[in-house]
Amino acid sequence: xxxxxxxxxxxxxxxxxxxxxxxxxxxxxxxxxxxxxxxxxxxxxxxxxxxxxxxxxxxxxxxxxxxxxxxxxxxxxxxxxxxxxxxxxxxxxxxxxxxxxxxxxxxxxxxxxxxxxxxxxxxxxxxxxxxxxxxxxxxxxxxxxxxxxxxxxxxxxxxxxxxxxxxxxxxxxxxxxxxxxxxxxxxxxxxxxxxxxxxxxxxxxxxxxxxxxxxxxxxxxxxxxxxxxxxxxxxxxxxxxxxxxxxxxxxxxxxxxxxxxxxxxxxxxxxxxxxxxxxxxxxxxxxxxxxxxxxxxxxxxxxxxxxxxxxxxxxxxxxxxxxxxxxxxxxxxxxxxxxxxxxxxxxxxxxxxxxxxxxxxxxxxxxxxxxxxxxxxxxxxxxxxxxxxxxxxxxxxxxxxxxxxxxxxxxxxxxxxxxxxxxxxxxxxxxxxxxxxxxxxxxxxxxxxxxxxxxxxxxxxxxxxxxxxxxxxxxx
Ligand SMILES: [Zn+2]
Numbered sequence: 001x002x003x004x005x006x007x008x009x010x011x012x013x014x015x016x017x018x019x020x021x022x023x024x025x026x027x028x029x030x031x032x033x034x035x036x037x038x039x040x041x042x043x044x045x046x047x048x049x050x051x052x053x054x055x056x057x058x059x060x061x062x063x064x065x066x067x068x069x070x071x072x073x074x075x076x077x078x079x080x081x082x083x084x085x086x087x088x089x090x091x092x093x094x095x096x097x098x099x100x101x102x103x104x105x106x107x108x109x110x111x112x113x114x115x116x117x118x119x120x121x122x123x124x125x126x127x128x129x130x131x132x133x134x135x136x137x138x139x140x141x142x143x144x145x146x147x148x149x150x151x152x153x154x155x156x157x158x159x160x161x162x163x164x165x166x167x168x169x170x171x172x173x174x175x176x177x178x179x180x181x182x183x184x185x186x187x188x189x190x191x192x193x194x195x196x197x198x199x200x201x202x203x204x205x206x207x208x209x210x211x212x213x214x215x216x217x218x219x220x221x222x223x224x225x226x227x228x229x230x231x232x233x234x235x236x237x238x239x240x241x242x243x244x245x246x247x248x249x250x251x252x253x254x255x256x257x258x259x260x261x262x263x264x265x266x267x268x269x270x271x272x273x274x275x276x277x278x279x280x281x282x283x284x285x286x287x288x289x290x291x292x293x294x295x296x297x298x299x300x301x302x303x304x305x306x307x308x309x310x311x312x313x314x315x316x317x318x319x320x321x322x323x324x325x326x327x328x329x330x331x332x333x334x335x336x337x338x339x340x341x342x343x344x345x346x347x348x349x350x351x352x353x354x355x356x357x358x359x360x361x362x363x364x365x366x367x368x369x370x371x372x373x374x375x376x377x378x379x380x381x382x383x384x385x386x387x388x389x390x391x392x393x394x395x396x397x398x399x400x401x402x403x404x405x406x407x408x409x410x411x412x413x414x415x416x417x418x419x420x421x422x423x424x425x426x427x428x429x430x431x432x433x434x435x436x437x438x439x440x441x442x443x444x445x446x447x448x449x450x451x452x453x454x455x456x457x458x459x460x461x462x463x464x465x466x467x468x469x470x471x472x473x474x475x476x
Contacts, residue, residue: 002203003238005231006211007166007196008158011173012151013183014127014191015058020148021126022049022092027150029189033143041126041148043088048277051076055150056281058182059099059124060291062152065176065298066119068103070288076124076278079270084142085129093153094123095272099281105176106300107168108318117169118157125151152183158197158208163227167220170194171322175299179324187218194223199244200234209234210244214258216251226251230258302327310340319348325362332369337376346372350390354397366397375403383407384414387460416463418470421454424462425470428453439475447471 020027023040040047063070077095103119127149133140154173160166174185174192185192199211214230217223234244249258297305299321306317306327320330330347334340351372355365375396379389384407395406407413415421428450429436439446447468454467 003200003235004203005161006158006199006201006208007160007227009156009166009169010195011154012193013177015055015150015152016183017052017054017150019052021052021055021150022148025148031145033145036145042144049092051278052150055124057291059122059152060288061180061182061295063100063122064292064295065180066103066105068100068119068122070100070283071097072283074099074281076275077272078275079272081270085131087144087147091126091128092275093125098123105172107172109164109168112315117159120155120157122152122154125153127151163224166227167224170220170223175322179296179298196227198227198230200231210246213248214251215248222251222253226258310334312341312344316344320344329362329369333373336373338380342376346376350393366400371396371402378403378407382414382416384412385464388412412461414463415458415461416466418466421462421466421470424454424457425474429474436475
């Protein structure tokens with residue numbers, strides 16, 4: 001029996017507003033505990049929430065970027081549960097009437113295949129506080145700075161069928177949030193969090209199997225690992241004649257396995273009801289149109305333009321448009337060189353390797369786009385060879401100097417002048433009479449040997465094409 005996993009993802013993205021969703025407290029990360037709080041976000045009796053308009057605008061931006069239908073009227077609801085990090089005893093969220101529904105995005109897989117994944121809904125809600133526990137002293141702490149920080153919850157359709165698809169979906173979602181400049185999408189700081197619903201079914205079956213929910217997935221690598229683990233676990237259970245139990249699981253990063261957290265709660269456990277303190281939210285078409293006009297070029301459009309305008313392969317365009325900064329870096333480079341594909345190769349090859357090695361992001365790159373473009377231009381103009389260019393690049397990364405400066409300082413200019421190369425070749429031929437004889441006797445493979453000798457003699461600066469040409473002539 002062949003099984004097919006079915007995956008749906010819920011993402012909580014923290015919005016980059018200056019203040020919280022229902023009060024004027026700062027949303028800044030990393031402040032001392034309980035310094036960004038007020039009676040509203042602490043849930044004191046008698047206070048009233050006031051909706052932050054920026055949150056609504058950001059939600060509309062994301063809804064448009066994910067092709068959602070935006071509701072003319074939506075509502076906030078109270079989601080009731082009791083936990084120390086939730087001072088009101090309920091979270092203000094949206095339930096039956098979310099701000100946006102019925103959207104989709106496109107994801108690209110490693111084999112180049114493009115898939116459309118449905119977005120069920122997007123809604124706005126407030127974040128809870130943060131508890132921390134000290135088992136050695138048997139005490140717990142709670143920090144309410146995060147209470148009331150605005151979140152977008154983005155729920156996908158259960159339409160993904162492999163950990164790779166789930167990973168691609170999450171990366172694309174985060175890329176959109178960053179393009180729109182509404183969330184920093186930082187998983188480590190918890191501003192991009194993901195829960196996954198997973199079930200398996202017989203391949204071709206229409207019905208969904210019993211699902212489990214995986215929580216605490218705080219890196220892309222863990223998401224893919226945890227999903228692969230959970231899929232395997234469920235398949236083995238069913239093969240052994242057992243039933244999958246609906247439950248909430250936590251991913252244990254140290255032991256690489258999922259552990260049961262609690263039986264899964266149903267929506268009715270939360271006793272949702274419309275929040276009487278907040279009016280229904282009415283969004284006029286004019287506002288949606290105005291926000292629509294302000295959207296930047298999004299990854300799909302940018303990718304298409306990179307293919308048509310710069311003649312890049314789809315694969316390159318997909319990678320280079322994953323982030324806005326990376327795309328800008330490429331464009332800056334591509335505009336200054338003859339062949340944009342060469343810029344793409346250098347960015348995806350040498351530059352990416354350099355950034356990975358020093359743990360930096362593209363906007364912290366030790367080699368600027370202008371300098372990389374200059375380096376490529378030196379190569380395109382035949383001033384330096386490709387091999388020398390790589391050495392110059394390492395120097396640029398280390399010293400921060402411009403490529404022409406390094407080339408001049410170290411005397412690395414490629415020698416393409418036949419009158420300068422010829423004497424060297426004559427010397428080499430004169431010094432290796434035995435090899436010359438063998439070559440003339442038919443062992444033409446020895447040409448490589450002579451090229452190597454000339455390159456060694458010239459410190460790698462001789463133009464290889466010229467060396468080959470002259471050698472063949474003189475030896476033949
Ligand atoms: Zn507050």
